[in-house]
Amino acid sequence: MKETWRTAKKAVVFFEVEILDAKTKDKLCFLDKVEPNATIGEIKSMFHKSHPQWYPARQSIRLDPKGKSLKDEDVLQHLPVGTTATFYFRDLGAQISWVTVFLTEYTGPLVIYLMFYFRVPFIYAPKYDFTTSKHWVVHLACMCHSFHYVKRLLETLFVHRFSHGTMPLRNIFKNCTYYWGFAAWMAYYINHPLYTPPSKYTCTYFCQIGNFSIHVALRNLRPPGSKTRKIPYPTKNPFTWIFLLVSCPNYTYELGSWLGFTLMTQCLPVAFFTLVGFIQMTVWAKGKHRSYLKEFRDYPPLRSPILPFIL
Amino acid sequence: MSAAAPGTSKAAHSEVGPKKKKGPGALATAYLVIYNVVMTAGWLVIAVGLVRAYLARGSYHGLYYSIEKPLKFFQTGAILEILHCAVGIVPSSVVLTGFQVMSRVFLTWAVTHSVREVQSEDSVLLFVTAWTITEIIRYSFYTFSLLNHLPYLIKWARYTFFIVLYPMGVTGELLTIYAALPYVQKTGLYSVTLPNKYNFSFDYYTFLILVMISYIPLFPQLYFHMIRQRKKVLGHIEDYSKVE
Numbered sequence: 001m002k003e004t005w006r007t008a009k010k011a012v013v014f015f016e017v018e019i020l021d022a023k024t025k026d027k028l029c030f031l032d033k034v035e036p037n038a039t040i041g042e043i044k045s046m047f048h049k050s051h052p053q054w055y056p057a058r059q060s061i062r063l064d065p066k067g068k069s070l071k072d073e074d075v076l077q078h079l080p081v082g083t084t085a086t087f088y089f090r091d092l093g094a095q096i097s098w099v100t101v102f103l104t105e106y107t108g109p110l111v112i113y114l115m116f117y118f119r120v121p122f123i124y125a126p127k128y129d130f131t132t133s134k135h136w137v138v139h140l141a142c143m144c145h146s147f148h149y150v151k152r153l154l155e156t157l158f159v160h161r162f163s164h165g166t167m168p169l170r171n172i173f174k175n176c177t178y179y180w181g182f183a184a185w186m187a188y189y190i191n192h193p194l195y196t197p198p199s200k201y202t203c204t205y206f207c208q209i210g211n212f213s214i215h216v217a218l219r220n221l222r223p224p225g226s227k228t229r230k231i232p233y234p235t236k237n238p239f240t241w242i243f244l245l246v247s248c249p250n251y252t253y254e255l256g257s258w259l260g261f262t263l264m265t266q267c268l269p270v271a272f273f274t275l276v277g278f279i280q281m282t283v284w285a286k287g288k289h290r291s292y293l294k295e296f297r298d299y300p301p302l303r304s305p306i307l308p309f310i311l
Numbered sequence: 312m313s314a315a316a317p318g319t320s321k322a323a324h325s326e327v328g329p330k331k332k333k334g335p336g337a338l339a340t341a342y343l344v345i346y347n348v349v350m351t352a353g354w355l356v357i358a359v360g361l362v363r364a365y366l367a368r369g370s371y372h373g374l375y376y377s378i379e380k381p382l383k384f385f386q387t388g389a390i391l392e393i394l395h396c397a398v399g400i401v402p403s404s405v406v407l408t409g410f411q412v413m414s415r416v417f418l419t420w421a422v423t424h425s426v427r428e429v430q431s432e433d434s435v436l437l438f439v440t441a442w443t444i445t446e447i448i449r450y451s452f453y454t455f456s457l458l459n460h461l462p463y464l465i466k467w468a469r470y471t472f473f474i475v476l477y478p479m480g481v482t483g484e485l486l487t488i489y490a491a492l493p494y495v496q497k498t499g500l501y502s503v504t505l506p507n508k509y510n511f512s513f514d515y516y517t518f519l520i521l522v523m524i525s526y527i528p529l530f531p532q533l534y535f536h537m538i539r540q541r542k543k544v545l546g547h548i549e550d551y552s553k554v555e
Contacts, residue, residue: 194506268511 012036015076015083019047022065022088034076034085041072047089057166060090095166102156105175109183110149116187117142128193135197141190141265145183148257182273189267198266231296244300245308247292248285252306255281282306339400344457346391351450353385358443361436375423375435382439385446386419415442418484422519425500426491434490438483441476448472470541477537481530488519495519 015038017031029050034043044056060069063079065088076085117138121129133139189195234243242249258274282305289305304311357378364377375382393409395401401408423435452469455461494500501515 189505189510189512192505192510195510196506196508266508266510268509 013083015081015085017043017076017085017087019043019061019087019089022060022062022090025065028089036075036077038076039072040070040074040076043076043087044072054089054091055095057095058092060092061087062090063087092168094169096169096172097166098162098164099156101167101172101175102160103153104172105179106149106152106156108176108180110146110153112180112183113142113145113149113187116184116191119191123188124193131193133191133193133195135195137197137264138190138195141261144261144264145187182269182276185269186265186267186273189269190265196266198264231292231299242308243303245303247289247303247305248281251281251285252308255306282311285311340457343395343400344454346395347450347454347457350385350388351447351454353381353388354443354446354450357381357385357439358447361440361443371433371436373431375430375439378439379430383419383424386415386442389415417522418487421501422488422491426494428494429487429490432487432490434483434486436483438480438487441480441483444472445476445480467545470537470545473537477530477534481526485523485526488523492516492519 013036014032015034015036017029017034018027019029019031020026021028029047031043031046034046040061041056044059044061047059047061048054048056056072062069063081067088069090070079070087079085116123117132119128119131232240232243234240240249242252246252255274255278258270258277262270262274285306289303293299360378360381361374364374365371368374389412392401393405393412396403396405396408418438423430429435448465448468452461452465455465495502496516499515501513503511503513505512
């Protein structure tokens with residue numbers, strides 16, 4: 001009944017959608033009577049019905065075989081297509097959710113470090129099994145490292161809002177190798193019976209709290225459930241004042257935390273981990289900074305991507 | 312690894328058909344031609360040096376010493392190829408080329424040069440011979456390709472000789488590293504032990520073993536990549552009269 005009322009008011013033009021394979025151009029799916037206000041997300045679900053092995057998260061739908069992927073929120077009638085729309089499909093491969101990846105890659109270092117800290121058998125010489133270090137800095141390092149990863153796990157569960165739900169499955173192996181590998185390498189030396197402690201320690205706490213505040217500030221920018229992007233600005237919290245100078249202060253504080261940890265433990269593997277992390281975060285920060293500049297005309301010009309005035 | 316870098320030849324690209332999209336400029340081409348000619352000449356010097364030393368001594372033993380200096384010079388010089396990729400005058404992956412060149416440099420300096428006792432091993436001759444023949448063919452291949460006058464014979468040799476030379480080189484390399492192990496363990500070469508103020512340790516002996524193990528996944532991948540390239544490049548027998 002609703003339908004006849006609608007057609008009486010205004011002729012609704014249904015779309016036809018054909019989906020072709022981006023590489024072979026084979027016709028994979030034909031959908032008729034598609035609502036003009038259907039979203040790409042809905043079309044993906046329809047495509048999934050006819051091809052159950054390609055769940056929506058692994059579908060890349062584009063207007064051009066070599067073009068960019070369309071977003072799930074894009075509406076059919078607002079796209080530059082005729083009433084018979086042709087889309088191209090690429091399989092992104094098996095996908096895994098960001099949350100799963102983050103939880104796995106962060107739980108590893110937490111558990112692994114503790115195994116070395118408690119000197120579980122088969123790591124060091126048997127006479128040291130289940131002994132503890134006599135250096136207080138080793139205990140402090142364990143607390144800092146554990147706090148860092150517990151914080152990250154809690155942030156993943158309760159704070160972060162992700163703009164993409166999934167990533168390719170192989171990333172979990174790559175990421176876990178990196179985090180778990182480095183955690184084991186650092187923990188081995190810090191908790192070693194022959195560890196040589198430094199003569200003083202530094203402000204690793206300061207930076208960890210700063211890092212957390214940034215994550216909370218960024219979370220508050222994004223209304224729950226949405227994927228909108230806004231320019232982050234400093235708030236009353238002093239730790240967010242660094243937004244005046246830097247686009248990605250979470251990375252700045254992260255670097256600060258690991259620098260502090262390096263100085264505190266005076267351990268070369270920790271320095272390597274800090275360096276590799278810094279390089280990766282700089283790449284990410286520069287990318288983020290560039291997309292902020294592209295997206296917002298009035299982006300504050302004083303800001304640098306990660307290091308105030310420098311980088 | 313002793314194989315010629317599979318990705319560095321223009322003909323090794325996956326697209327079939329004309330591919331002169333955005334090659335190096337005239338100056339870069341001139342430089343590359345000179346570079347490749349010099350490298351071809353250098354490895355020919357090493358080849359001649361080996362042959363002459365063999366004829367003079369009458370045995371395969373200890374020929375390394377007769378070509379030690381040019382080997383070090385020209386193999387180390389190949390580091391420039393990483394730069395060529397980074398700068399963009401050669402359309403290859405920096406990472407892949409870097410890996411190939413550094414593994415050769417590693418064997419030349421960190422194994423053969425550093426552990427004197429292995430220099431008289433026959434395994435050294437095995438990989439040096441494989442490298443020499445491979446590089447002479449590879450560099451002349453690049454030279455001719457750049458000048459757009461690639462004789463089919465060179466193309467054929469580049470994509471065929473590796474079938475024997477690659478395993479030969481890998482065998483020589485592995486045997487040499489294996490021969491170096493006892494001396495590295497005994498002298499603690501390049502190793503750092505605890506305790507020390509950097510809280511760091513490195514065992515070169517274990518590292519060399521890991522390097523040997525890494526050949527197991529890496530060698531087949533590179534080898535079969537070359538075999539696939541061979542099918543692609545030489546598969547078109549009917550085009551043999553067409554010059555690259």
